[in-house]
Amino acid sequence: MLIPTIAKIEAIPFTLSFDTSLRSGRGFFPKAENVLVRVTTDTGVVGFAEAMGFKQLFGESQQSIVWAIEQWIAPKIMGLPISAIEKVWAELDLIQGNNTAKGSVDIALHDALAKHIGLPLYQMLGGWVDRIGLTWIVGLASIEQMLEDAMTASAKGFKSFKIKIGDSTEKDVEVIRLIREALGNDVLLYVDANQAYTPTEAMRALPRMMEYGVEIVEDPIPHWHTESRLKLARMLPVPLLGDESVVSPMDIKREIDTGALGMINIKTARSGFYQSRKIIHLAEQAGYRCLIGTLLETDIGALASAHFGAAFRAFTYPAELTYHLKMQDHLLDSPLNIQDGSLILPTAPGLGIELDEEKLERYRVKSFGSH
Secondary structure (H helix, E strand, C coil): CCCCEEEEEEEEEEEEEEEEEEEECCEEEEEEEEEEEEEEECCCCEEEEEEECCHHHHCCCHHHHHHHHHHHHHHHHCCCECCCHHHHHHHHCCCCCCHHHHHHHHHHHHHHHHHHHCCEHHHHHCCCCCEEEECEEECCCCHHHHHHHHHHHHHCCCCEEEEECCCCHHHHHHHHHHHHHHHCCCCEEEEECCCCCCHHHHHHHHHHHHCCCEEEEECCCCCCCHHHHHHHHHHCCCCEEECCCCCCHHHHHHHHHHCCCCEEEECHHHHHHHHHHHHHHHHHHHCCEEEECCCCCCHHHHHHHHHHHHHCCCECCCECCCHHHHECCCCECCCCCEECCEEECCCCCECCCCECHHHHHHHECCCCCCC
8 A cells, every 4th residue: 555645734823712711820821822733645635633832831832833843844754654653753853842843743644644544543543442531621710610610511411520729728629629519429520730839738738628539639739849749649649640740751751760640641732642652651551540631722632632542541531622612613514522521533534524624714823923
């Protein structure tokens, strides 16, 4: 079988607003400022991916992602077979940083390859399951708003909830208490501080949250507080989930050696499928559990991550792929198939998506201005 080669790579910036501004320990996010990545082969096969500009966490923006893809990445890999992932990454590894730009091109190549082969992407990657559970993320807001958000999602069938914390320890504990009382004991609750707590605040508040059945604690303090993270891990009866500290396979190796974490949050948009596969295999060997995280993606990026999450048995927790449900619009012709809090994977080859080109043009960023 003749393998198609890379003929064209496009990086198209677009912006979609949220129904209400999202808030976490990293600030306010009124809109998703993302980039659609489109790889076209010499045979006309097209692969899609989505890169998320997230300067607060990874130092990448729409502008930097577009620049990196157009000026650095595309010239290095043009003409390579879409199956030559090792050769692609031999070139990408020469570029420092720019993880989301590199990861999105990797995902688009995998989409194109799965379409060429004729398999749904999750089947090509591993084919573990054909659906994944979803986690509803409750952002920072007033206590009343956070409780209402959780209860509304529960009524729609969601059974897993990540609660953002970091406003104040007293408020955070009260929010957890009220949500647990409202939703009952049969739902999964876990918390994410986005590293906003000091070690003292974390050691004071987190044990109190355990009384209300919190099962995971994500990034409670800055990850460079190595000794305090170890102390927290030994103090708490639940695992610490690493996110912002585990971007690459090298980060996983460091965390394994450190010994504070018990779970890994894998965000495929920032590591691509190639690097994400390395991360989950390292995590499995170390006995870490894994879940799929989010990066303010639209339905395109959510579906790409869902394919990866459905491919591997390492993902034993629901995926955090629900931010697209809080957006004012979507870029796909048809909505994702979500039933009773689970996402059903498409059976069409690749990602199985049809892009709404009219909407892409409507939300496309025509110019970045002079800054």
